[in-house]
Amino acid sequence: MPEGPSVRKFHHLVTPFVGQQVVKTGGSSKKLNPADFQSLWLQDTQVHGKKLFLRFDSDEEIELPGSRSPPEPLQKRKKEARDQKQVLGPKCRKISDTSLRSPECPVPSGDSSGSCVGGDAPANSAEKWLQLSFGMFGSIWVNEFSRAKKANKRGDWRDPIPRLVLHFGGGGFLAFYNCQMSWGSCPVVTPTSDILSEHFHRGQALEALGQAQPVCYTLLDQRHFSGLGNIIKNEVLFRAGIHPLSLGSTLSPPRLEALLDQVLDFSACWLQGKLQSQPQHTQIYQKESCPAGHRVQKEALGPAGGLKRLTWWCPQCQPQEPSEESLSDAPIKLQTPSPSPHTSAL
Template sequence: MPEGPSIVILRELTEDFVGKRVLQVGGNTRTIEPFRMKGLAVRRVASWGKHFLVQFDGFVLRVHFMLFGKYAIDEDLPDRVPRLQLRFARGRRLNLYACSVRYLEGDIDGLYDFSTDVMSDAWNPRAALRALRAQPDTLACDALLEQDVFSGVGNIIKNEVLFRIRVHPESRVGALPPTKLRELVEQAREYSFDFYHWKKAYVLRKHYQVHTKTECPRDGTRLSYAKALGRKKRRAFWCPECQRLYR
């Protein structure tokens, strides 16, 4: 599933379409009427967490890439039919594959709270701390995946942040010392920007410390693995030696 930094990159790549008119639409979507966009100009593109947003006059196209979604700009993926295709002048096009698409009525700023987006200039870490303190029994691995607290944080970021701050994923939020709680909030944003820069440089996987790995890079301990950890039942990788369990 694309995480927040990947959607920010998509937003940057599609900013050239702002002000351009949609000449043709296509794709196999059955959840929206794609021809509503035909002839309309793109007013804005934005990202909020894992949502890619395209603003038209009076409504927004919301795209969520789910587990296996992809996109292609000015090219077609071989042997794939797009869920939605937007065609512009001079043969330019945006193809969206294996994703969820829907319309939202209104404007982006009225629909989304950007203070929860870890990569937004409006990100509010104090609000994130308050939200965490209000759920003391939540496991750290679940807390980082709460999109109304850490919009854009996905499973890779979760695993790597907990390794960075040396916290076991099954630690309870209410048991974390204040310094660790602040580190969790700070690193949710800092690692997201690291992820963004590494992905743009095509070196993201080289920087994984525990995600999909078998040995701790700090102490050589064999990493623990769970296929479906916590309430959200997501894959987890951690070091049983250097990531402390706070109960």
């Protein structure tokens, strides 16, 4: 599943098309009619965690010059896109997040994750936002189509069919593959939980990590770590030397701090690599041995009744922490005082 860095890359690809009108459509989507996008203007794009939001307006909703400020010039949007490629600071931690949300969509103080009021048709409001979730294999292609990399089960080399294709007045086009799309109103997000947002709240994240449950469950909870997926989970636990099933409540504050540092560092470096078209090299994910040469263990882990995800870890580099029960049930050893040399034997 595309994780936060990948969705930020999609956002980076879409941004140059903001301010342009859709002049031709296509695609195989049954839930949304591609023809409904004809003549709409792409006015804004936002990203939160694993979700991308695109705002479209019709001709009638773009008022005549003089009635209000016109849409931001395309050149300014291109500049914002270039700004996202700025050189990152030490450990790749500094990232650009200038277009996380639009000014007219205030972020509530509640704990809602990125969401829209979904639907099959544009909402009856001044703003029409398309929410995109990318599932396991979703992607966005710019000015080219995805090609088959291998034959299918029938032996055919058929190219993937895009769900939606939008051609713009500027001459380029966007092709959306294997993504879930729905119309909604202004996106409601919580940037304090987005691992790639400059508004990410470290204190809230540490509080979540300290819960009495396995840390590998907490890391995948999008309420606390929006944008964090299975690859990031495996890599940061290995780099922090923490067993996936270690209870957060048994880990010391310095170890929780170190784990959170790994989350932010790895995610930011992965995003930098995405923007520079560099592959991400993993140390434990889908590996048979760790960098030290130890044999890696693999198992599907997840909460009872919840989704279980394949997890890789090194039993030697990530030793199992004692549980709270084992600590409380450990026998207390009492030292018998030695007899005083001045005590006479009876």
